[in-house]
Amino acid sequence: MLESLAQGLLTILTPTNLAYICSGLVLGIIVGAIPGLSATMAIALLVPITFYINPVSSISFLIGIYKGGIYGASIPAILINTPGAAGACATVFDGFPMTQQGKAGKALKMAIYASVLGDSFSDVVVILVAAQLAAAALKFGTAEYTSLLLFALTIIGSVSGQSILKGLIAAALGMLFSTIGMDPLTARSRFSFGQVELMGGLSLVSMFIGMFAVPEILIQLEKKERRTILSRLEKARDPDDDRCTWKDLKYCATTILRSSIIGTIIGAIPGLGQTIAAFLGYSEAKRASKHPERFGRGELRGVAAAEAANNAVDGATLIPLLTLGIPGDTITAILLGAFMIQGLVPGPTFIQDHGPVIYAILVGMVLANGLLFVIAMGGIRFFAQVPNVPVNTLFPIVFVFCVAGAFSINSSLFDVAVMLFFGLIAYFMRKLEFPIAPFVIAFFIGPMFESNLRRTLIWSKGGLGVFFTRPISLFFIVLAAVSVVWALKRMKQPG
């Protein structure tokens, strides 16, 4: 593995790759810092551009946006009490009180340290675990894969969003839409409505842009009132309140480590994501503290806990993607699309088949954390102004990019129509509180699940016993059953 990592380092250490990572990070911090824009939306919008770049540069660029975006969301959370994304909600609890106490600089710098350390911890775990897990997954046959995907679908549907029912419905809708196009076994056309464009299936990029960007534009432009709080980083009276000292880091070290572990575990489980990790990291830090009463009133450990946990999710979400081909959240679902555009199909043989590319990307992830630290620290005053960008100018501009991006993949206005169609669906889903993540992830898992299920049933001559007689398959079936029972129990609980 060390040899592969060294090879990866040599591949990634080119001026072009470093430039892509840096521009991804800067772009990510900017979009993360603008409430309403998100890393997901930015990645969806920029996937078409990566079509023309080599795999290592393009995926590193997108991962740079991912990392920058998750950290960037903490800036408005700390400065103006408005998280840039849901994952930074827990950062608000102590970040904004610190700003009110004149310690915004310290809070922002602790957010940078915690984000970088949490993310680095998670990336190292990915490097250590990915190859081993992928090797184990090579033993999977179609029955095992079917059971694993069933487990992934049930857990994604039942943990995303507030309502389990709505999560499962969203997952089933994603599965249904994934059947548009060619049957994976017989290559017959399904739901093509006589349109040549639909015979090969829906355009992934148009679907991404539609699901993530269009509803946000509609939601932002439907509001009449606009935010008036100005975001800026003022100089503190006491210079110590502008710094994150070695003493502060020592004070938060255990919290950062605990939250990094929590975030990594949460990230490796498909469907959970940054928000749950941040809240869990925060509540564990509060529980473990000798002074829990300080939390919510500007406690530095509160900022460190939330930021380390939500950033530790970033790397870990790639574990199921790289080893099993299962996206852990919406961003990795889009990354899966980006991999596929580059002709790389994640799964158990992914690391074996494309080792140099994967290790270059993995090393690039660790490198990106160091660059994130430098960029975020260096540009702290500039990034603090970013949340002031006027929404009423920004979103019409974003819409033009959406249209150009959706059109660019096949040079087809049909894809723009597909984008608007999914935008409308996602708008109503958000209004009716149906989570988007299960829809998108099931859209990807659906075809894999269908082809594995049907292949298994052809092989077993229609018998379902094969899923229960093979130990690994049985293990995942039991896990799927447990996740459904747990979800039903949760559904019965009041509130």
Next chain:
Amino acid sequence: MERRRLDQIAGLGLAAFSLLVYFVLIPAQIPEDRLGLSSRFFPRLSVVIIGGLGLLLFLKARLSQGRAGQELIFRLSRAEAVRAGLVFGLMIAYLLLLHLIGFIIATPLVLGALLYYSGQRAGRVFWPTIILLPAAVFAFFEYGMKIILPRGVVF
């Protein structure tokens, strides 16, 4: 509108949608075959899950009616829905205009309309945005990425 009411409508809507797909769209759009499980199997499975869970959502929302303390009020503002409808209408109009008059003429028109509608009317922002942005996007895609943006059938 209350969340409970919205959930009832959504549940019934999903059940109706699943019936439509199961009995009308699947027979019309997917040919029957005999190789192992039919091509219709998976879409049918998805639709049955959607319909079943949709009914469950409807019933759950309906049964929660009398339970005091559990009633979460969620408002879908009519004014917001109208504004979103107008913006979406502009998006559809943009699609049609792209087909008819092409990117370079349609974009400033629609971008201007969206900026005006969203309240950005300051001349120093409005005019440069509607002139320079379409030109920059056009140059980036046409000359940078070698992608021909829509030309339009009229011009």
